[in-house]
Every structure is written in C-alpha cells, then in structure tokens.
Amino acid sequence: MKLDTLSGFQNTHSTEAIKGALPQDQNSPQNAPMGLYAEQFSGSAFTALRHENLKSWLYRIRPSVVHGEFKPYSGNKLFVTHESDFATTPNQLRWSPLKSSKKKTDFIDGLITFCENGSAKTQCGSAIHLFNINDSMDGRYFYNADGEMLIVLQAGELLFKTEFGFLNIKPSEIIVIPKGVKFQVLLQSQSAAGYVCENFGKPFRLPELGPIGANGLANPRHFLAPVAAFEDSSKKSELVQKFNGKLWTAQLGHSPLDVVA
Numbered sequence: 001m002k003l004d005t006l007s008g009f010q011n012t013h014s015t016e017a018i019k020g021a022l023p024q025d026q027n028s029p030q031n032a033p034m035g036l037y038a039e040q041f042s043g044s045a046f047t048a049l050r051h052e053n054l055k056s057w058l059y060r061i062r063p064s065v066v067h068g069e070f071k072p073y074s075g076n077k078l079f080v081t082h083e084s085d086f087a088t089t090p091n092q093l094r095w096s097p098l099k100s101s102k103k104k105t106d107f108i109d110g111l112i113t114f115c116e117n118g119s120a121k122t123q124c125g126s127a128i129h130l131f132n133i134n135d136s137m138d139g140r141y142f143y144n145a146d147g148e149m150l151i152v153l154q155a156g157e158l159l160f161k162t163e164f165g166f167l168n169i170k171p172s173e174i175i176v177i178p179k180g181v182k183f184q185v186l187l188q189s190q191s192a193a194g195y196v197c198e199n200f201g202k203p204f205r206l207p208e209l210g211p212i213g214a215n216g217l218a219n220p221r222h223f224l225a226p227v228a229a230f231e232d233s234s235k236k237s238e239l240v241q242k243f244n245g246k247l248w249t250a251q252l253g254h255s256p257l258d259v260v261a
Contacts, residue, residue, distance in 0.1 A: 047207040098132035107185035120146035129196040156192025165226025231255040
C-alpha cells in the first residue's frame with residue numbers, strides 16, 4: 001500500500017484528509033468546518049518558549065473523551081516501566097471543593113495532595129494540593145525543601161510571615177514562596193481555602209510575550225516583594241519541613257523569622 005508522507009522532523013505541517021476540513025484563519029473557531037471538534041494535543045506547557053513549544057491542533061469527528069471507563073488490563077504483565085505506590089486511573093477526574101473541617105486545622109495540616117507529575121526526588125515536575133483551614137499556625141513554622149509553592153487563595157484572607165517579610169493575600173491574588181524559605185500562615189478571616197502548585201523543577205518565570213506585545217499578560221511590576229520584618233521571640237516553637245516528599249518536625253527555642261535585614 002503506497003502512502004503519501006510529509007518530510008521533516010519536528011517541522012510545522014498542515015494536512016487535511018478532506019479538502020476544506022482545516023480552518024484557515026483560526027485554530028479553534030466556535031464552529032469548525034464540517035461539524036468537526038477542535039482539540040489541542042499539547043506536548044509542553046503553554047508558557048514554553050516558542051522554539052520549545054510542542055502542540056498540534058486536531059479536528060476530529062468525535063471528542064476524544066467519548067469512551068467507556070478504563071479498567072485495569074491484565075493481559076500483559078511484562079510491559080512495565082514504573083511501579084508507583086498506588087494505581088492512578090487514566091479516567092477523566094474532577095474534584096469538588098474541600099469541606100471545612102470541624103476540628104482546628106492550620107495550613108500545614110490542611111494541605112491535601114490531589115496529583116503529582118514527576119517527583120521531589122528527581123527535582124522535576126510538580127504537585128497539586130488543596131487546602132481548607134480554620135486556624136492559624138500558632139507557634140508553628142514551615143518550609144519546603146522540595147520545591148517552591150505558588151499559592152492561589154480561593155476564599156478568606158491570609159497573612160504570610162516569612163524570613164523576607166510579611167505579605168497579605170486575598171482572593172484574586174497569588175503568592176510564591178521560594179524553596180527553603182521559612183514561613184507562617186495566619187488567618188485574617190474565619191476560614192480560608194485555596195490551591196497550591198508545588199514546583200519541583202526550575203523556578204517560576206514570567207511567560208514569554210512574543211506576538212501578544214510588550215504589555216500583555218503579567219509584567220514584573222505586578223508582583224510585590226515584602227520589606228524586612230522580624231520576630232524576636234524566645235518562645236518554644238515547632239518547625240515542620242517537607243523533604244524528599246515527607247514531612248519532618250523539629251523543636252526550636254525561638255522564632256525562625258528573626259531576619260532583621
């Protein structure tokens with residue numbers, strides 16, 4: 001059987017099995033030609049540089065998510081590349097907002113992991129956590145040795161006291177805590193809930209602007225850094241560390257937020 005082909009490795013190609021099926025001016029029009037469904041096949045994060053960005057637009061007869069439930073396959077037990085602690089289903093999943101706990105729960109104890117890509121051990125990838133808390137970290141401090149944490153607040157108001165100073169965060173704002181920085185989270189409302197992206201890989205950076213222009217998306221001036229602030233306390237406190245995917249605790253005879261300048 002003789003087949004036509006397109007030449008080149010990682011070239012940019014456009015092809016259609018039926019003439020007129022490929023949109024000419026838009027990747028994802030509201031109504032794709034011939035009633036087809038537009039789907040993007042992503043091979044990289046959308047923030048990747050243009051020369052590193054891997055994506056393809058596919059126009060198909062039916063959405064790719066139309067299928068029955070996946071179930072474990074036992075036909076071939078010799079084709080194995082990775083054994084994890086638990087089997088993650090390939091089915092499409094969604095999660096509901098976390099319910100408030102009836103017992104006192106601070107930021108450390110309120111974090112719940114939902115998914116992970118890569119690992120802290122390999123220093124590659126990220127993890128997704130949610131939290132719903134009703135208590136402050138009284139006499140407790142935390143730092144993450146595995147990666148930086150991007151925190152998006154969904155409800156409530158929080159005060160973050162860090163070694164580099166103090167910052168408030170409200171809904172529609174984000175805060176990024178660099179890897180290894182000690183901090184404390186204090187409630188400024190009755191409760192608070194949000195989302196955490198834990199980044200194990202290279203530090204976050206602003207996405208490239210490219211054709212959207214010099215003023216598109218976020219700019220450096222939209223991000224605020226705290227001024228110096230400190231605690232001079234000799235009270236006993238607890239320091240919790242996340243290291244190599246596990247939580248560790250140590251006792252202190254003072255506050256670790258004692259950076260004066």
